[in-house]
Amino acid sequence: DGGITQSPKYLFRKEGQNVTLSCEQNLNHDAMYWYRQDPGQGLRLIYYSQIVNDFQKGDIAEGYSVSREKKESFPLTVTSAQKNPTAFYLCASSKTGGYTGELFFGEGSRLTVL
Amino acid sequence: AQSVTQPDIHITVSEGASLELRCNYSYGATPYLFWYVQSPGQGLQLLLKYFSGDTLVQGIKGFEAEFKRSQSSFNLRKPSVHWSDAAEYFCAVHYNNDMRFGAGTRLTVKP
Numbered sequence: 001d002g003g004i005t006q007s008p009k010y011l012f013r014k015e016g017q018n019v020t021l022s023c024e025q026n027l028n029h030d031a032m033y034w035y036r037q038d039p040g041q042g043l044r045l046i047y048y049s050q051i052v053n054d055f056q057k058g059d060i061a062e063g064y065s066v067s068r069e070k071k072e073s074f075p076l077t078v079t080s081a082q083k084n085p086t087a088f089y090l091c092a093s094s095k096t097g098g099y100t101g102e103l104f105f106g107e108g109s110r111l112t113v114l
Numbered sequence: 115a116q117s118v119t120q121p122d123i124h125i126t127v128s129e130g131a132s133l134e135l136r137c138n139y140s141y142g143a144t145p146y147l148f149w150y151v152q153s154p155g156q157g158l159q160l161l162l163k164y165f166s167g168d169t170l171v172q173g174i175k176g177f178e179a180e181f182k183r184s185q186s187s188f189n190l191r192k193p194s195v196h197w198s199d200a201a202e203y204f205c206a207v208h209y210n211n212d213m214r215f216g217a218g219t220r221l222t223v224k225p
Contacts, residue, residue, distance in 0.1 A: 041217060042215040042217040042218055045213070090157055101207075102148065103213070104160075105157035105158045106157050107155075107156050107157045108156065
């Protein structure tokens with residue numbers, strides 16, 4: 001079955017450490033997105049990529065980095081510069097770069113900073 | 115500023131009762147409109163979408179939504195709620211390559 005796979009599902013890190021969240025899709029979608037979810041705040045866009053080797057900052061990109069070397073993969077690195085990284089992170093994809101806004105989501109990764 | 119508002123943070127309904135979740139948006143033109151559902155610890159699943167045409171749209175799991183241009187609203191409804199509908203529901207709008215989500219409404223279903 002086609003879909004989006006995020007790993008790990010749960011991740012703990014110490015302050016000052018960088019961590020990378022994996023996102024892989026086999027839907028043959030061009031566009032991929034990373035969202036952060038905090039209680040009562042809905043989803044906020046971190047980064048998005050409409051095509052391989054290109055990506056743009058979203059609303060809350062500070063302290064995060066991404067790469068898009070393959071169409072299927074869009075990993076997110078949470079750096080030590082991110083002041084409040086504890087959150088639920090969602091990866092999504094769409095058939096074309098934001099053409100309709102219909103998104104397909106992975107099951108999320110919960111990051112906890114100890 | 116463009117925004118999406120879900121006025122109800124938390125709603126509790128009895129199983130078998132009807133449900134309406136509210137969503138309002140503020141955009142200059144009609145955006146594309148969506149409702150997503152999220153079970154605890156899971157990703158979001160698309161319930162239904164409105165792009166154009168008939169203002170009453172049917173979705174999965176027995177949900178429907180009605181677009182009202184005059185009220186800038188896209189409310190989600192279900193005639194009879196099941197215990198498995200307990201989840202968080204997000205309204206989302208897409209306009210000019212910009213996607214915005216509401217803060218969500220958490221639905222609790224009483225037996």
